Amino acid sequence: MPGEFELIQRFFHQPTSHTELGAGDDAALIRPRPGMQLAISTDMLVEGRHFFAGADPFLLGWKAAAVNISDMAAMGAEPRWITLAIALPAADEAWIDLLARGFRDCCEAYVVDWVGGDTTRGPLNLCPTIFGELPAGEAIRRDGARHGDDIWISGWPGMAALGLAHLRDGLELVSGWQESCVERLHRPMPRVALGIKLRGLASAMLDVSDGMLGDLSHILERSGVGAVLEETSLPIAPLLAACRRTEHAMSALLSGGDDYELLFTVPREQRGQIEALARKLELPLHRIGRILDKPGLWLQRGNGVAESVEALGFDHFGAS
Amino acid sequence: MPGEFELIQRFFHQPTSHTELGAGDDAALIRPRPGMQLAISTDMLVEGRHFFAGADPFLLGWKAAAVNISDMAAMGAEPRWITLAIALPAADEAWIDLLARGFRDCCEAYVVDWVGGDTTRGPLNLCPTIFGELPAGEAIRRDGARHGDDIWISGWPGMAALGLAHLRDGLELVSGWQESCVERLHRPMPRVALGIKLRGLASAMLDVSDGMLGDLSHILERSGVGAVLEETSLPIAPLLAACRRTEHAMSALLSGGDDYELLFTVPREQRGQIEALARKLELPLHRIGRILDKPGLWLQRGNGVAESVEALGFDHFGAS
Numbered sequence: 001m002p003g004e005f006e007l008i009q010r011f012f013h014q015p016t017s018h019t020e021l022g023a024g025d026d027a028a029l030i031r032p033r034p035g036m037q038l039a040i041s042t043d044m045l046v047e048g049r050h051f052f053a054g055a056d057p058f059l060l061g062w063k064a065a066a067v068n069i070s071d072m073a074a075m076g077a078e079p080r081w082i083t084l085a086i087a088l089p090a091a092d093e094a095w096i097d098l099l100a101r102g103f104r105d106c107c108e109a110y111v112v113d114w115v116g117g118d119t120t121r122g123p124l125n126l127c128p129t130i131f132g133e134l135p136a137g138e139a140i141r142r143d144g145a146r147h148g149d150d151i152w153i154s155g156w157p158g159m160a161a162l163g164l165a166h167l168r169d170g171l172e173l174v175s176g177w178q179e180s181c182v183e184r185l186h187r188p189m190p191r192v193a194l195g196i197k198l199r200g201l202a203s204a205m206l207d208v209s210d211g212m213l214g215d216l217s218h219i220l221e222r223s224g225v226g227a228v229l230e231e232t233s234l235p236i237a238p239l240l241a242a243c244r245r246t247e248h249a250m251s252a253l254l255s256g257g258d259d260y261e262l263l264f265t266v267p268r269e270q271r272g273q274i275e276a277l278a279r280k281l282e283l284p285l286h287r288i289g290r291i292l293d294k295p296g297l298w299l300q301r302g303n304g305v306a307e308s309v310e311a312l313g314f315d316h317f318g319a320s
Numbered sequence: 321m322p323g324e325f326e327l328i329q330r331f332f333h334q335p336t337s338h339t340e341l342g343a344g345d346d347a348a349l350i351r352p353r354p355g356m357q358l359a360i361s362t363d364m365l366v367e368g369r370h371f372f373a374g375a376d377p378f379l380l381g382w383k384a385a386a387v388n389i390s391d392m393a394a395m396g397a398e399p400r401w402i403t404l405a406i407a408l409p410a411a412d413e414a415w416i417d418l419l420a421r422g423f424r425d426c427c428e429a430y431v432v433d434w435v436g437g438d439t440t441r442g443p444l445n446l447c448p449t450i451f452g453e454l455p456a457g458e459a460i461r462r463d464g465a466r467h468g469d470d471i472w473i474s475g476w477p478g479m480a481a482l483g484l485a486h487l488r489d490g491l492e493l494v495s496g497w498q499e500s501c502v503e504r505l506h507r508p509m510p511r512v513a514l515g516i517k518l519r520g521l522a523s524a525m526l527d528v529s530d531g532m533l534g535d536l537s538h539i540l541e542r543s544g545v546g547a548v549l550e551e552t553s554l555p556i557a558p559l560l561a562a563c564r565r566t567e568h569a570m571s572a573l574l575s576g577g578d579d580y581e582l583l584f585t586v587p588r589e590q591r592g593q594i595e596a597l598a599r600k601l602e603l604p605l606h607r608i609g610r611i612l613d614k615p616g617l618w619l620q621r622g623n624g625v626a627e628s629v630e631a632l633g634f635d636h637f638g639a640s
Contacts, residue, residue, distance in 0.1 A: 020357065024542070025462050026394035026526055027359035027452070032352055037340065039347035040435060042449055044405040046442030074346035085364040085447050115360060122366030123443035127405050129362055132347070142345050206346055222344070 011100040016113040023116035041071035042129040061102025068130040073195035074207035076140040077132030087122030145204035145223035147293035149265040160185040161256020177242035205264035211255040229289035331420040336433040343436035361391035381422025388450040393515035394527035397452030407442030465524040465543035467613040469585040480505040481576020497562035525584035531575040549609035
C-alpha cells in the first residue's frame with residue numbers, strides 16, 4: 001500500500017518553530033497570535049510557464065517559496081506558515097530532495113514554518129499556499145491610492161527580465177551583470193521587511209510579478225485613479241549598464257516581471273519617512289511618479305511631454 | 321496585458337460571509353475567532369489520477385472542494401475558508417463556469433467562504449487549500465488510539481469504489497444501486513457535523529480516502545498500536561446488495577477509497593454516546609473492531625479465527 005510518493009512525503013516533514021502540529025496528520029494546526037488577522041495567498045507554478053523544463057530543483061524550490069512569500073510582503077504581512085502541494089511525473093528522490101532543500105532554505109531565510117502539503121503523480125506542478133499575520137486593519141491593499149500620492153518602487157526592477165531574456169533569447173549582457181540578472185530571476189528576495197515597515201505609510205501596494213506597468217494598472221483600477229510616471233526618475237541605470245540598449249532596458253523596467261519588488265503609493269507628506277526607511281533598510285526606494293485623479297497611465301518624457309502608456313507598447317517582456 | 325485567464329479569474333470572485341477581504345488583492349484576509357486554532361490542509365487533484373479525462377466540470381468542482389473539506393472533518397474542525405489554484409490547458413469559459421459552480425455549491429453547502437486562488441495555463445490541475453477552526457487543543461489527531469478502544473466507521477464505505485469499478489472496469493451493479501454508487505464517487509458528502517461532535521470523544525480519527533485498511537494502518541502506526549477488525553461487524557450488506565459478489569464487496573469495503581467516511585477510535589466506555597450520536601445525526605456508525613496493544617492488523621473471521629490482513633491482499637481497489 002505505501003507507495004513511492006509516501007517515501008517522498010518524508011521530505012515534507014520539516015521541523016517547525018511556531019506551529020502546533022506540522023505535516024503528517026489530516027491537517028496542520030496553527031494558532032495565530034491574539035489580535036492578528038491572517039493573510040492567505042496561493043501561487044501555482046507550472047513547467048514551461050513559470051520555469052523552464054529541466055530547471056534546477058533547488059532554485060525552483062526557492063522560487064516557489066519566494067513568490068508566495070512575496071504576496072505576504074505585498075500586503076504588509078509577516079509570512080508565518082506555508083504548505084506545498086506538488087505533482088511529479090516520477091518519484092525521483094534526488095530531485096525532490098533538492099527541491100525540498102531550496103524550498104526549506106527560502107522558508108528558513110524568512111522564518112516561515114513549512115507545515116505540510118500533498119504529493120501526487122502528474123505533470124510537474126508546484127502549488128504552495130502561504131499564511132501571514134498582520135495586526136487587524138493594517139493590511140496594505142490595492143485600492144487605497146489617492147490623488148497626489150507619490151508612486152514608489154523598491155530595489156532593482158527589470159534585472160530578472162534581462163536575466164530571462166539572456167537565458168531564453170540569448171540577449172547579450174555585459175559580463176558581471178549577467179550573473180546578477182540571472183540570480184535575480186532564479187532567486188528572488190521578497191521585500192518582507194519593507195512591506196511590514198510600510199504599514200501605516202503606504203496607501204496601496206503590490207509586488208511586481210507581471211511587469212511594473214501592468215501591475216501598477218491593477219492599483220489604478222482598484223483605486224479608481226490614474227498615474228503619471230516620470231521617465232527621468234525611473235531606475236534604469238543598472239539595466240542600461242547590463243544590456244547597453246535603451247529599448248531593452250526600458251522594456252525590462254516597465255514590462256518585465258519576476259523581480260518581486262514592491263510597488264507602492266504614499267501620501268507626499270510621508271516622503272521623508274520613505275527616504276529614511278530606504279537608508280535604514282539599505283534598500284534603494286525610487287520615487288517614480290504620482291497618482292492623478294483622472295483615470296489613465298502616462299509617461300512623462302524628459303522633455304516634459306506626457307505620452308499615454310497604452311500607445312507605447314512596452315510588452316517585449318510582458319507575461320504571455 | 322490582461323489575458324484570457326484574467327477574465328476567468330472573475331469566476332473566482334465569490335461573495336463571502338465571514339471574510340474580511342476576499343479575492344482580488346495579493347492575499348485574502350481572514351480573522352479567526354478568539355481562542356480558535358486553525359487547521360490547514362491542501363489536496364491536489366490531477367487528471368487521470370483523481371478524475372477521468374473529460375470529467376464533468378461541475379462534479380469535479382464539487383469533489384475538489386469536498387475532499388479538502390473532508391480533511392477538516394477528519395480533524396474535528398469546522399471548515400471556514402478555501403482557496404483554489406488551478407492550471408488549465410485552455411481558457412474555456414463555459415467549462416470553468418461549471419467548475420466554479422460545482423466548487424461554490426459544495427462550499428455553500430458547508431458554509432465555507434471561497435476567498436481566492438490562482439489561475440494559470442498548464443496541464444489540468446486543481447489545488448484547493450482549506451482552513452478550518454477548532455477550539456485550541458481539541459483537534460482529533462491520528463496518534464491517540466489506545467489499547468481497548470473501539471474502532472468505528474461512518475456511513476457506507478465502499479460504495480464509491482464500486483461506482484469507480486463500474487465506470488472504469490465495467491463492473492456490473494444491480495439497477496438502483498448503480499446510481500447510488502456513482503453518486504457517492506462523484507459527489508462525496510464530507511462528515512463535518514460528525515467530526516465536530518466527536519471532539520472530546522474520539523481518541524484518533526481520519527477520513528478514508530485511500531481505503532479503510534490502508535488508512536487504519538496510518539492510525540495504528542502513528543499511535544503505536546495494532547487492531548483487529550471483526551468480519552461479522554463490517555457494513556458489507558449494501559455492497560453485497562449492489563454487486564452480489566462477496567470478493568468485490570469485501571475489496572471495495574476494505575481497500576476502496578473515495579468515500580470520505582470518517583474512521584475513528586473511541587474508548588469503549590463512550591460506546592453509548594456514539595450510538596446516541598448516530599441516532600441524532602441520522603447517520604449509521606459501525607463499530608467494526610478494536611485496538612490492540614501489539615502492532616499488526618488482523619481480520620477476525622466469522623469462525624473466530626484471526627488472520628493477518630497483510631496476507632489477505634485486498635488491493636483490487638487500492639490506490640495505484
